[in-house]
Structure formats: C-alpha cells, structure tokens
Amino acid sequence: MACILGTGAQGIVSVYELDPHFILKGHEVWHGGRRKRAFVPAKRSKAALAVEDMVYKRLGFHPHILKYAGRVLVAEDTFSLKLERAKGGLRSLMLKCAAPAEQIRLQMAVQISGGMAHIHSQNVFHCDFSCRNIFVFEDWVVKIGDFGGSKIDDKEPLGAEEVRYELPLRGREWEARDYIKREIFALGCAIYEIMMWKKPFAEMTDDEIDENYANEVFPDTNGLLVGDIIRACWKEEFATAKDVEGALRKQLVDTQDMASLSLSWSMLRALQSFLYSLWPTW
Numbered sequence: 034m035a036c037i038l039g040t041g042a043q044g045i046v047s048v049y050e051l052d053p054h055f056i057l058k059g060h061e062v063w064h065g066g067r068r069k070r071a072f073v074p075a076k077r078s079k080a081a082l083a084v085e086d087m088v089y090k091r092l093g094f095h096p097h098i099l100k101y102a103g104r105v106l107v108a109e110d111t112f113s114l115k116l117e118r119a120k121g122g123l124r125s126l127m128l129k130c131a132a133p134a135e136q137i138r139l140q141m142a143v144q145i146s147g148g149m150a151h152i153h154s155q156n157v158f159h160c161d162f163s164c165r166n167i168f169v170f171e172d173w174v175v176k177i178g179d180f181g182g183s184k185i186d187d188k189e190p191l192g193a194e195e196v197r198y199e200l201p202l203r204g205r206e207w208e209a210r211d212y213i214k215r216e217i218f219a220l221g222c223a224i225y226e227i228m229m230w231k232k233p234f235a236e237m238t239d240d241e242i243d244e245n246y247a248n249e250v251f252p253d254t255n256g257l258l259v260g261d262i263i264r265a266c267w268k269e270e271f272a273t274a275k276d277v278e279g280a281l282r283k284q285l286v287d288t289q290d291m292a293s294l295s296l297s298w299s300m301l302r303a304l305q306s307f308l309y310s311l312w313p314t315w
Contacts, residue, residue: 035064043081043181045072049105049115057105058082059113068108081181081191086114088180091155097148099168099178116178119168123227126169132230133173135258139285141175142224142259146278148177149220153274158184158212161192162219164226184212196239197232198222200269201246214269220277221266228257259284 036048038056047062049055060078062070072078089101102115120126132138145167152159159166159180166179182192193199200210200218222233233252234242245251251267254260262280271277 035062035069037062037070040070040072041179043085043179044078044114045070048118054118055102055115056118057107057113057115058085059107059111061108061111061113063107063111066108077191082112082114084183084185084188084191085179085181088157088183088185089114089116091157091185092152093155095148095151097144097174097176098151099176119170119176121169122165123167123169123175124164124232127164127226127230135228136285136288137173138227138230139258139281139288141173141227143278143281143285144175145177145223145227146220146274146281149216149274150278152177153213153216156186158190158216159219160184160190160212160215161194162216162223163195163198164223164232165195167223194219196242197234199246201249213273217266217271217274217277218269220274221263224259224266224277224281225252225254225257225263228259228263258288 035050038046038048040046044058044060045062046056046058049057050064060072060075060082061068086104089099092098092101094100099119100117102117104112105115107113121129149159149162157180159177159182161179161182162177166177168176168178170176182190184190194215198219200215202210225233229252234245237245251264254263257263259281262277262284265271265280266277271280
C-alpha cells in the first residue's frame with residue numbers, strides 16, 4: 034500500500050517505496066500498477082511541479098535547501114519529484130513540540146536566511162515563503178522547499194505569500210513591489226515565527242492582519258533577541274537576504290561570546306569558593 038503523507042497546494046506527497054528516506058511529490062500516486070490518488074486540478078499541479086523541477090536543478094546542493102534527487106517515473110508518462118524526507122514541516126512541528134532553546138532557534142533563523150540568500154543568488158524567488166515551506170531534520174537543522182510557485186528568471190510566478198507574510202503596498206501597486214523586498218519581509222516574518230514559536234498575529238483573521246499591515250502595525254518584537262533585525266526586515270531596511278544572514282550571524286556570535294563569558298565567571302567564582310574552603314580558620 035502506498036503511504037500517502039498528505040496533499041498540499043501543488044501535489045500529493047507519499048513515501049518513496051524503494052527508499053523511505055525519500056518522498057515522492059506528484060500529481061498522482063501509483064502502487065502496484067494502479068493509481069491510488071490524483072490531484073485535482075491536474076493541470077495546476079503539473080505546472081507547479083514543472084517549475085519546482087527547474088528550480089531544484091538550478092539551485093543545486095545547499096545545506097539548507099531540500100535535497101533533490103530528480104524525477105521518478107511512476108506510470109507511463111507520469112513523473113514525480115524525488116526529495117529527501119524530513120521529520121516534518123516546521124509549522125506543524127510547532128504545534129506538537131515545545132520550542133527548543135533560544136540559541137537553537139537563532140541558529141535556525143541563520144540557516145533559513147542563508148538558504149534564501151542562495152536562492153536569490155541563482156535568480157530565483159520563492160514567492161510563497163513561510164514556515165509552511167521550511168522542513169526540519171535531526172538536531173533542528175532546517176531546509177527550505179516547496180518551490181512550485183516560484184519565480185525563475187523572467188517567468189511569472191504561480192504563487193504568492195500568505196497574508197501574514199505579505200509585504201504591505203505602502204503606496205505602490207501590488208505588482209510594483211520589488212521581489213527582493215517581498216522576500217525579505219517574508220523572511221522577517223519567518224524569523225519572528227521561529228523566535229516566538231507562533232505565527233505573526235496568530236489570533237487574528239486575514240482581514241484584521243491586512244488592516245494592521247496597511248496601518249504599519251506589526252507584531253511586538255520588544256524583548257526578542259533579534260527584534261531589531263525582524264523590524265528592519267519589515268521596514269525594508271535590508272538590501273539583500275545575505276545582509277539579514279550577516280546580522281543574524283553577528284548576533285549568534287555575540288550571544289555565544291556572552292554565554293562563554295558567563296560560564297568563565299561562574300567557573301572562577303566556583304574556584305574562588307573552593308580555595309576559600311581550603312584556607313585555614315583561625
């Protein structure tokens with residue numbers, strides 16, 4: 034029996050029977066020479082899968098992009114995409130797991146920023162980036178996937194950001210918003226979601242979020258370790274995703290240095306207490 038993991042906006046995901054470390058993503062699932070499930074409408078799924086195939090080939094290997102193993106023939110003239118299998122999607126795991134340590138979440142933010150910087154370096158824009166499209170592996174390593182809605186070169190994208198991740202118009206026409214700025218705004222939302230372990234304005238409807246963003250009202254980042262970086266993403270202050278990655282890496286190093294310094298002082302105080310205990314009493 035084919036093990037179907039789920040149906041997304043662009044295709045059906047099932048376990049690859051010849052190697053369960055991989056999944057197949059396609060518009061049809063076949064088992065034993067029989068079709069078990071089909072995506073409707075098939076035309077939309079086929080178009081998105083064709084884009085995704087092109088994007089993965091363009092991107093090549095990157096430690097924070099899902100590993101692509103090419104197309105697999107599942108039936109006559111029917112192909113699926115073969116991808117490495119994650120533990121799960123980040124957003125779904127947020128509902129099941131307690132948040133890891135802040136340092137780990139910051140590392141996750143660095144990873145997705147590096148992945149996005151690589152995507153942009155290959156003249157690709159995700160166009161539907163969010164924690165729905167980030168996948169988790171062992172030790173909280175995260176990778177970006179789901180490129181069916183992406184823009185590659187001059188081709189028009191098939192996708193768009195969810196409302197919580199959508200750059201406000203700010204006096205522009207919808208089509209006039211720069212793709213880099215759109216992606217960096219979405220990146221800031223993903224960093225917020227990772228650091229807070231919940232969606233931006235999780236309790237609000239899409240209409241309420243739309244109104245807030247139009248009025249420049251964003252989730253509160255006061256007290257967040259990287260709140261200033263998130264706000265800069267939302268205010269369109271970063272020129273590239275590489276700049277965001279650099280700012281996050283600096284924060285990560287600073288945090289590690291502070292932790293090391295704190296540990297050193299703790300060890301010194303412990304040593305001091307031990308030496309005092311050896312001092313003879315008069």
